[in-house]
Amino acid sequence: MTKITLTNSKTRQKEPFEPIDPNNVRMYVCGPTVYDRAHLGNARPVIVFDVLYRLLRHLYGGEHVTYVRNFTDVDDKINAEAQRRKDAGDARPLEELIRERTDETIAWYHADMAALGNLVPDHEPRATEYIGQMIAMISDLIGKGHAYAKKGHVLFRVRSYEAYGALSGRSVDDMIAGARVEVAPFKEDPMDFVLWKPSDADLPGWDSPWGRGRPGWHIECSAMAHELLGASFDIHGGGIDLQFPHHENEIAQSACAHPEGEFARVWMHNEMLQVEGRKMSKSLGNFFTVRDLLDQGFPGEVIRFVMLSTHYSKPMDWTEAKAKAARKTLAHWQELTDKAERSRRPHLDVVDALSDDLNTSLAITRLHAHARAVETASGNERKELAARFLGTLELLGIGEDWRDGVRIAIEAAFETTALLDRLTQRLEDARAAKDWVRADAIKASLVDAGVQVMIGQDGVKRVLTPDFDPAKLEALK
RNA sequence: GGCGGGUUGGCGGAGAGGUUACGCAGCGGAUUGCAAAUCCGUGUAGACCGGUUCGAUUCCGGUACCCGCCUCCA
Numbered sequence A: 001m002t003k004i005t006l007t008n009s010k011t012r013q014k015e016p017f018e019p020i021d022p023n024n025v026r027m028y029v030c031g032p033t034v035y036d037r038a039h040l041g042n043a044r045p046v047i048v049f050d051v052l053y054r055l056l057r058h059l060y061g062g063e064h065v066t067y068v069r070n071f072t073d074v075d076d077k078i079n080a081e082a083q084r085r086k087d088a089g090d091a092r093p094l095e096e097l098i099r100e101r102t103d104e105t106i107a108w109y110h111a112d113m114a115a116l117g118n119l120v121p122d123h124e125p126r127a128t129e130y131i132g133q134m135i136a137m138i139s140d141l142i143g144k145g146h147a148y149a150k151k152g153h154v155l156f157r158v159r160s161y162e163a164y165g166a167l168s169g170r171s172v173d174d175m176i177a178g179a180r181v182e183v184a185p186f187k188e189d190p191m192d193f194v195l196w197k198p199s200d201a202d203l204p205g206w207d208s209p210w211g212r213g214r215p216g217w218h219i220e221c222s223a224m225a226h227e228l229l230g231a232s233f234d235i236h237g238g239g240i241d242l243q244f245p246h247h248e249n250e251i252a253q254s255a256c257a258h259p260e261g262e263f264a265r266v267w268m269h270n271e272m273l274q275v276e277g278r279k280m281s282k283s284l285g286n287f288f289t290v291r292d293l294l295d296q297g298f299p300g301e302v303i304r305f306v307m308l309s310t311h312y313s314k315p316m317d318w319t320e321a322k323a324k325a326a327r328k329t330l331a332h333w334q335e336l337t338d339k340a341e342r343s344r345r346p347h348l349d350v351v352d353a354l355s356d357d358l359n360t361s362l363a364i365t366r367l368h369a370h371a372r373a374v375e376t377a378s379g380n381e382r383k384e385l386a387a388r389f390l391g392t393l394e395l396l397g398i399g400e401d402w403r404d405g406v407r408i409a410i411e412a413a414f415e416t417t418a419l420l421d422r423l424t425q426r427l428e429d430a431r432a433a434k435d436w437v438r439a440d441a442i443k444a445s446l447v448d449a450g451v452q453v454m455i456g457q458d459g460v461k462r463v464l465t466p467d468f469d470p471a472k473l474e475a476l477k
Numbered sequence B: 001g002g003c004g005g006g007u008u009g010g011c012g013g014a015g016a017g018g019u020u021a022c023g024c025a026g027c028g029g030a031u032u033g034c035a036a037a038u039c040c041g042u043g044u045a046g047a048c049c050g051g052u053u054c055g056a057u058u059c060c061g062g063u064a065c066c067c068g069c070c071u072c073c074a
Helices: A040-058 A074-086 A094-115 A127-143 A172-178 A217-229 A240-257 A288-295 A300-308 A321-336 A346-355 A360-376 A379-396 A406-413 A417-432 A436-448 A469-476
Strands: A005-008 A015-016 A027-029 A065-069 A147-150 A153-156 A193-200 A212-217 A232-239 A263-270 A273-275 A316-318 A450-454 A459-464
Touching: A005 A263, A015 A193, A027 A040, A027 A212, A027 A217, A027 A360, A040 A065, A040 A094, A040 A263, A040 A273, A040 A288, A040 A360, A040 A379, A065 A217, A065 A469, A074 A094, A127 A147, A127 A193, A127 A212, A127 A217, A127 A240, A147 A406, A193 A240, A193 A469, A217 A232, A217 A240, A232 A240, A240 A263, A240 A288, A273 A288, A288 A300, A300 A360, A300 A406, A316 A321, A321 A346, A321 A360, A346 A360, A360 A379, A417 A436, A417 A459, A417 A469, A436 A450
Parallel strands: A027 A065, A027 A232, A232 A263, A273 A316
Antiparallel strands: A005 A015, A147 A153, A153 A193, A193 A212, A450 A459
């Protein structure tokens, strides 16, 4: 079987991947805080780890892989949004407003991530549904001397965990010297972090041994990962920005609470996304959500393709030029696989590329070669190659809705098929009559409306391009 | 200050210590009524300075510049 290698942040090395249990390969990826629409940067880890999920499913079997991605629905940004609505005159209790906000954000997230061609993980736990497990874990940590309660807070005692900082390559002393730590009077050590914090009356809270309060950010992942995947599991993923402090703290909590396990064996971090060479930020005016792009007419698949064209370990630069090129490539590939059946035998060299630390860029390179092979083949061989090509694309989550020909769907949607047929017939007639002036005029107007016209041995073939404008076509009646 | 990523031909972007990456664009050709699409061919790349080596863009050291994280952030 194909062997996977993955770069493990924990060891900073590319290592052969050996699942703890090949019959149940387990991965956990940090999901979104559900206070607003997912931005483009949020989409990168989702797409990257979706490809990993697909690869694992392909190699180990769909029923032998468990993928967990959480929703963080306890957070001060969520509280602030709910409070804003309350201040705006909504009379309902805050709890209800929060639930409404998180519910609607999760629905958006599902829609947007589906539009990008991502599979839904096997479990999508919400933090609020695991408060009991978090409280139990915190109590356990206190019992073991790794945490302490003070003034309604519970803090993790960083000095009690020797390996703290190993994942991110930092030492506690260096970080304190670096001085960017919050000093709070109730902390034994400035690096200690919050496991539990008190909530006043107008904040969401749960009863606990330390009074009414809410969990700190990091504990949820430790609690949910343990509940759903056990004390040891295979892969933990997320953005590189989470490496510290979030993942470092997760490790500390989980390792101390469950010393019998090893928590995550392999840690994977994707690099950040940039936009036209700059950090995406509201202040630079280049901030946009996935939904913004979709609404601007970028197909989800194009966004996905651009994301996969850069290796996950490198900064990814989103540019319109890349999107344009991706659109062109995908249009061609779609044309190649039009009406093809999907084979279940993907090309091995692409599987190999993905198995080599998820080298999606190399996988795409190899797909180009396969595309050419389809193009140059004919008859049954072409049919077979097209089927395998389509089956290979599935590993990248591309082409899943091409099966019946999106082209046909679009034409039907615009109710232009009949009109197109008529115009095509007119072109055929003009050609048959060798009336080149008329033929050229018809062709030019079709091209102007965004219809690609291809004249070959067996007549006129037309393909709708992304620039297709039904209004212009109507004008040709 | 600490930690990390990057620097490859016009643009994007990989692998490999020595033999063509690949894609887009460009150029030449085939094909075509003309086109489009496609196919074939075509690129004096590897920030800079040292080192290791028979040989480095690839390994090692240093320099410069760009980006990010260390505070909520994927």
